[in-house]
Amino acid sequence: MYETHFGLGERPFQLTPDPRFWFQTATHGKAMAYLGYGLAQGEGFIVITGDVGAGKTTLVGHLVETLDTKRLRVLHIVSTAVEPQDLLHVLAGQLDVDAQGLSKAALLAAIERALNGVAREGRRILLIVDEAQALPLASLEELRMLSNFQVGGHALLQILLVGQPEFRERLLGSAAIEQLRQRVIAIHHLDPMEPEEVPDYIAHRLAVAGWTGRPDFAADAFDALYDASGGVPRRLNVLAGRVLLQAAIEGVELIGRQTVESVAADMAADMGVAMDGGREAPMPIAPEPEPVAPIFNTSARLGDPLFSAGTLRTGLGLNGHATVAAAQPDPITRVMPESEAVSRSAHRVVAPPPAPEPVSLRPIPEPVAPLPPVAEGAPVAPERPAEPSPVAALENRVAQLEARLEQQEAALRRVLTLLVDWSEIDNRAEIHREAGPTIRPGAWGHAA
Secondary structure, three states, X not given: OHHHHXXXXXXXXXXXXXXXXXXXXXXXXXHHHXXXXXXXXXXOEEEEEEOOOOOHHHHHHHHHHHOOOOOEXXXXXXXXXXXXXXXXXXXXXXXXXXXXXXXXXXXHHHHHHHHHHHHHOOOEEEEEEEOHHHOOHHHHHHHHHHOOOEEOOEEOEEEEEEEOHHHHHHHHHOHHHHHHHOOEEEEEEEOOOOHHHHHHHHHHHHHHOOOOOOOEEEHHHHHHHHHHHOOOHHHHHHHHHHHHHHHHHHOOOEEOHHHHHHHHHHHHHHHOOOOOOOOOOOOOOOOOOOOOOEOOOOOOOOOOOOOOOOHHHHOEOOOOOEOOOOOOOOOXXXXXXXXXXXXXOOOOOOOOOOOOOOOOOOOOOOOOOOOOOOOOOOOOOOOOOOOOOHHHHHHHHHHHHHHHHHHXXXXXXXXXXXXXXXXXXXXXXXXXXXXXXXXXXXXXXXXX
């Protein structure tokens, strides 16, 4: 509904994980670095944990898209308390092994043959186990035993375990899985995004969905979005989607704190929970007037599908220009506490609070005193050279930020590539010597 109203190609805040909407926050970037390091080792377990809605599935989808499938075969199991025997059957099905009527010993032998067959193709296997917190202890032990399969001293199977925080606590605190814990070579917990990451996150998802400038967002809208969601991506998606729906219904073109808080309060009432990042909801207060300074440029056309860093936080529109909107006052009287209202006249009206200051990178001009009148015939002082245009300075700054991001991404790619090459060069000779001429050099996928 709202996507049609605002001219979007699709819903930008859908809950179904889609790697196209991948946005690398600080914690997700660190997770990718750990994944790259773990894959370079080619063995053992990698563990990624995070709260519900932290973006674990989207992270896994992005990882799979960046892997070289010609060198790494990915198997994916979504765990729902799978028992050991069922786990082996699921893995056998992923490897195209007919497990019908096989005993456990015969099934394990068939799985090992299939893993060796993949190795002969010059590929290695990454097994991704999602919802790992639901796995019984016996199934975790079965995974540890599967990680022992090797050829020529090199593991045939590497395992990525993805789960909720209780799995991390179980892994680090239980003596029953000490052997598995010692095989973990990389572990990372996904935290919620920081407040300053919310504007760029919203902008990125809107851009992927085909945003053309409608609706626009004011600076304090992002603070309200963070306060109500706690920075958890899924909560933020749910809230932002409802905010866009409300804006479409009411014809709002500039979304501010008032709209966000109104929607958050409605959602809290509908679900009977607090929409304050999981914390207790604050006492209700009178809504403040809608701010008047947009962060997006409503007149801009969408050029690049990705936003440059800091676009929304700095008050730049998509075309690199700072934006200022015409004031749209919304006179709302402030609600006083009961104790204060008793001491005042019931008919007294309190003036509305001032609108927040615009967020912009434009330099604030100093007040200039009026020039004294010039006497007729007096010498005229030469004019000062014109200062550089603020718009040009802003465009130059944006270009510098984009170049820096490209350099950082290139540096990360080089590091991961070096890790790959280092691992493969060290392993090639031994794989040929131990596995025989039918097995090509060991290979693994790496982050693009």
